[in-house]
Amino acid sequence: MSSRAEGRLPGSFRDPAGFVFQTDGTFYRQVNRSYATTFDALMRSGLYEKLAAQGLLIPHEDADPGLAPEPDAFAVIKPEQLGFVSYPFEWSFSQLKDAALTTLQVQRQALSYGLSLKDASAYNMQLHDGRPTLIDTLSFEPYEPGLPWVGYRQFCQQFLAPLALMAYRDVRLGTLLQGHLDGLPLDLAVRLLPWRTRLRPGLLMHLHLHSRAQTRHADSPQDREGLKGRMNRRRLDAVLESLASTIRKLTWNPGDTPWASYGDQSSYSEAGQADKERLVAEYLAMVDAESVWDLGGNVGIFSRIAAARDVPVVSIDSDPGAIDLNYRRMAERGERNLYPLVADLTSPSPALGWDNREVRSLTERGPAGLVMGLALIHHLAISNNTRFEQVAEFLASLGRSLLIEFVPPDDPMVRRLLAMRNHTFPWYTQEAFETAFKQFFRVQRTDLIMDSQRLLYLMTRRHE
Numbered sequence: 001m002s003s004r005a006e007g008r009l010p011g012s013f014r015d016p017a018g019f020v021f022q023t024d025g026t027f028y029r030q031v032n033r034s035y036a037t038t039f040d041a042l043m044r045s046g047l048y049e050k051l052a053a054q055g056l057l058i059p060h061e062d063a064d065p066g067l068a069p070e071p072d073a074f075a076v077i078k079p080e081q082l083g084f085v086s087y088p089f090e091w092s093f094s095q096l097k098d099a100a101l102t103t104l105q106v107q108r109q110a111l112s113y114g115l116s117l118k119d120a121s122a123y124n125m126q127l128h129d130g131r132p133t134l135i136d137t138l139s140f141e142p143y144e145p146g147l148p149w150v151g152y153r154q155f156c157q158q159f160l161a162p163l164a165l166m167a168y169r170d171v172r173l174g175t176l177l178q179g180h181l182d183g184l185p186l187d188l189a190v191r192l193l194p195w196r197t198r199l200r201p202g203l204l205m206h207l208h209l210h211s212r213a214q215t216r217h218a219d220s221p222q223d224r225e226g227l228k229g230r231m232n233r234r235r236l237d238a239v240l241e242s243l244a245s246t247i248r249k250l251t252w253n254p255g256d257t258p259w260a261s262y263g264d265q266s267s268y269s270e271a272g273q274a275d276k277e278r279l280v281a282e283y284l285a286m287v288d289a290e291s292v293w294d295l296g297g298n299v300g301i302f303s304r305i306a307a308a309r310d311v312p313v314v315s316i317d318s319d320p321g322a323i324d325l326n327y328r329r330m331a332e333r334g335e336r337n338l339y340p341l342v343a344d345l346t347s348p349s350p351a352l353g354w355d356n357r358e359v360r361s362l363t364e365r366g367p368a369g370l371v372m373g374l375a376l377i378h379h380l381a382i383s384n385n386t387r388f389e390q391v392a393e394f395l396a397s398l399g400r401s402l403l404i405e406f407v408p409p410d411d412p413m414v415r416r417l418l419a420m421r422n423h424t425f426p427w428y429t430q431e432a433f434e435t436a437f438k439q440f441f442r443v444q445r446t447d448l449i450m451d452s453q454r455l456l457y458l459m460t461r462r463h464e
Contacts, residue, residue, distance in 0.1 A: 001068045003229070005439055006021070006022040006023060007021055007022070007069050007246060008020065008021045008030075008069060008372050009012065009021060009022065009027075010354075010357035010358065011353065011354075011357065011358040011359060011360070013354070013367060013386070015136075015138060016032065016033035016034055017034065017038070017039075017138040018030045018031045018035060019070075021069050023067055023069075024345075026061055026077050026078065026081065027078075027079065027081060027082075028076050028079075029060070029076070029077050029137065030068045030069070030070065030073050030075075030076055030079065031074045031076070031077065031136070032074060033074045033136055033189070033352070033397070034072075034074050035074065036074040036075075038108060038140065038142065039075065039137075039138070039159075040106070040251070041115070041136060041142065042115065042123060042140050043111045044135070044263075045114065045325060046113065046217050047110060047113040048137070049379065050109065050163055051109065051134070053130075054226065055129060055133060056106050056109070056133060057106065057130055057133065057134045057136070057289065058079045058080055058082075058104060058126075058128055058132060058135045058191045059079070060078055060079040060080070060116070060137060061077065061078050062075065062076075062077060062080040062131075063076040063138070063413055064076065064079055064259070065242040069358055072159045072242075074432050077137065079135065079137070080128070082126055082128060082135070083127075083128075083291075083312030083337060083339060083440060084127075084291075084312055084314050084324055084339040084365065085126060085339055085360070085365060086126065086127065086339060086449065087123065087178075087347070087349065088122040088125075088158065088162075088174075088177050089174065089177035089178035090341050090342050090343055090349060091341075091342065092254075092323045092324035092326075092327050092340060092342055093166050093167070093174065093252045093254075093318055093320065093324055094172065094252075094324050094327050094328055094331070095127070095132065095324075095327050095340070096122070096159065096162065096163055096166075096288065097163055097250065098131070098132050098137070099122060099125040099132040099159070099245050099260065100122075100155070100159035100160070100163065101118055101124065101244060101247055101248070102133070102134070102157065103122075103134070103159065104116070104155075104240055104243055104244045104247070105244075106134050106150065107120075107151070108237070108240055109225070109239060109290065109449045110140060110143070110350070111143055111233070111236070111237070112320075113367065114142065114143050115140045115141065115142060115143055115175070116140065116141055116142070116143040116144075116150070117139050117140060117141075117149075117151050118139060118150055118151065118327055119142040119150070119154055120141065120149075120151030120152070120154045120158065121154060121158060122138055122159060122177075122182075122183075122368045123154065124136040125235065127172075127339055129336045129423060130330060130334060130335055130336040130337070130338070131331070132414075134311060137185040140189075144231065145232070145233060146231065147230070147231065147233060148236070148239075148411065149231075149236060149239065149240070150282075152362075153210075153214075154182075154183055154400050155243065155261075156186060156206050156210055157180075157182065157183025157184050157185070158177070158182075158183035158184075158341055158461035159209060160206055160243065160246065160247065160282060161183065161184040161186060161245070162174050162176065162177055162189075162210075163202060163247065163250050164189065164191065164193060164203055164250060164320065165184075165189060165192055165196065165205060166250075166252055167250040167251060167252050168194055168196075169192060169193065169194070170323075170364055171252055171320045172320065172457070173192070174320070174342075176216055178349070178389055179354065180208040180232070181352060181353055181358070181359065182436075184209035186207060186210055186214055186282050187211050187215060189211070189213070189253065190207055190208050190211045191284070193207070193208075194235060197345065199308045200246070200373050201242075202242055202243070202245060202249070206242070206243060206246060206452040212460075217442040220387075223237075223398040223441070230455040236459065244299060247448075251443035252335040254320070254321035254324035254325050254328075257320060263271065266429060267284060267375065267411075267413055267452075268374060268451065268452060269451040269452075271450050271451050272357050272449055272450045272451035272452050274450075275449055275450035276449045276454075276456070277301075277302070277373075278451065279447050279456050280302055280305050280306075280372070280374070280403065280456070281305050282404050283305060283445065283456070283458045284305065284306055284309055284370070284403070285309075285402075286290075286444070286458060287369070287370050287447070287458070288309075288405050289311065289368070289369025289370035289399045289400075289401060290311055290369045291311055291312050291313070291314075291368045291369045291370075291397060292306040292307075292309075292311060292312070292313045292314070292367070292368055292369065292370045292371075292372060293313075293314045293316060293370075293372070293398060294314065294315045294316065294338075294372045294374075295307060295316050295345060295369040295371060295372065295373045295376055295395075295398075295457025296316070296317055296345070296373065296374065296375060297315035297316055297317050297326070297340075297372075298319070298322045298326070298381065299322050299325045299326045299329070300315045300326040300329065300330070300340065301336065302372060302374055303315035303326070303338060304335070304338070304374065306370075307335065307337050307338050310337065310371070311337065312337050312338060312339060313338055313339065313369070314339045314341055315338055315339065315340045315341065316341045316343050316345070317340075317342065317406075318340075318342065318343065318345070318346075319342075320342050320427050323340045323341065323342045324363050326338070326340040327340040342399055343362055345376075345380065346380070346384045346386070348361065349361055351364065363397055363398060366396070366397070366398045367398055367400055368399040368400075369400055369401065370399055370401045370402070370403060371396060371399030371401070371402050371403070371404075372402075372403045372404075373402065373411075374403070374404070374405045375407065375459065376404070376405070376419060376454070377391065377404060377405065377406060377407060378407045378411070378413060378428075379417070379432070381425070381428055382414065382417045382418060382421065382428065383417055384427055387427070387436070388427070388433050388435075388436035388437065389439065391436075391439070392436050392437045392439060392440045393440060394439075396440040396441065396461050396462075400460070400461050401459065401460050401461065402437075402441055402458075402459040402460075402461070403456065403457070403458055403460070404437075404455050404456075404457050404459065405449075405454055405455065405457075405458075406430060406454065406455045406457065407426055407454050408430060408453045408454065408455075409429065410426075410453065410456065411453060414428070428453070437459065438462060440462060440463060441456055441459035441460060441461055442460050442461075442462060443459050444458045444459060444460055445457070445458040446458075
């Protein structure tokens with residue numbers, strides 16, 4: 001049987017050195033002939049082996065060059081496959097910070113091998129085996145003594161500027177990256193930052209003065225030849241250390257957001273919480289899904305029950321504090337298959353970039369084997385005024401199976417939500433919930449959670 005080539009990914013077109021493509025569900029990277037000399041130099045230098053061994057660069061194996069979907073291929077490589085692809089505007093503060101420090105770590109090691117990163121795109125970083133990892137093997141070029149780091153401006157725009165805004169203004173400003181895929185314009189960032197950031201030497205140098213220099217030289221950009229001799233190796237190392245030090249000093253307290261401590265303020269008795277955890281584990285065993293999306297995952301209590309089955313688990317919540325705590329715990333414990341994600345289900349990440357295909361929407365990155373919606377339905381239905389039929393159709397688009405919790409109208413949390421609305425929800429009933437969801441799913445099992453009136457449902461999408 002011949003393999004089915006799906007061709008290059010729509011978002012992989014900017015780098016003339018090569019591109020990512022997919023064949024029969026597996027991702028590969030074509031290395032073009034124009035990059036052959038540099039690719040050979042990278043592989044002979046020892047840098048690739050060192051970075052891969054440290055978890056800083058995604059490992060790959062050689063693949064059949066005949067798989068190349070386009071002419072002019074020098075080689076085809078098969079990287080270790082990612083469990084999930086996310087984007088910088090979906091990351092928590094700590095995740096973006098760790099990705100920034102990893103980028104700098106890779107650059108400093110590359111210089112010691114006579115190579116340099118030719119860009120500093122945050123989109124080249126992904127969570128892999130539980131830590132931010134460079135996924136673009138073709139990001140390296142020979143280091144030319146005397147030249148500044150070509151990725152400096154991009155690093156400041158895609159990492160330093162959003163992190164500074166998140167730390168000094170509001171963590172939600174990280175979502176500005178969604179509207180600026182090339183990174184935040186520095187003139188915008190410095191206008192939004194408080195004046196006191198000028199008293200921080202790193203922020204003064206890399207943001208405020210950098211922005212001023214960009215404005216001053218906007219009409220007279222210099223080419224590569226014109227920049228030679230501007231920065232010796234010693235000065236370049238000092239710039240990289242200054243960037244790393246500036247990033248490390250940026251901090252943010254995730255306890256400042258409303259739901260960050262919600263996981264410790266359970267709506268259940270101790271017995272009820274234990275019963276819910278037991279039931280969730282049983283449902284997961286029944287489905288045996290190859291991937292799980294935990295919607296409204298908060299700090300990841302139930303995400304971790306799913307992750308114990310050694311499958312990729314995307315833990316989604318709109319609260320950046322909850323996701324930051326989730327990520328920090330994941331990093332501290334060395335958990336390898338969790339993917340915390342800041343996303344609002346009432347307005348999921350859209351398709352963006354060139355032809356609206358460069359960055360995939362959240363829904364395009366599914367479907368998951370199983371979607372979990374625990375303590376979620378009342379928020380979508382009441383807080384967002386979304387009918388059960390709409391919620392059911394949306395969840396059916398995200399996964400093949402569904403583990404969902406129905407929170408009844410007399411539940412204290414539902415009563416609290418209703419008290420904040422100026423109209424009633426007569427349609428918010430268990431009967432209406434079941435009727436709506438049975439249009440899209442078949443119910444496999446239902447259980448009442450101990451010491452509560454909340455119900456768990458395990459469903460399978462129709463036509464599966």
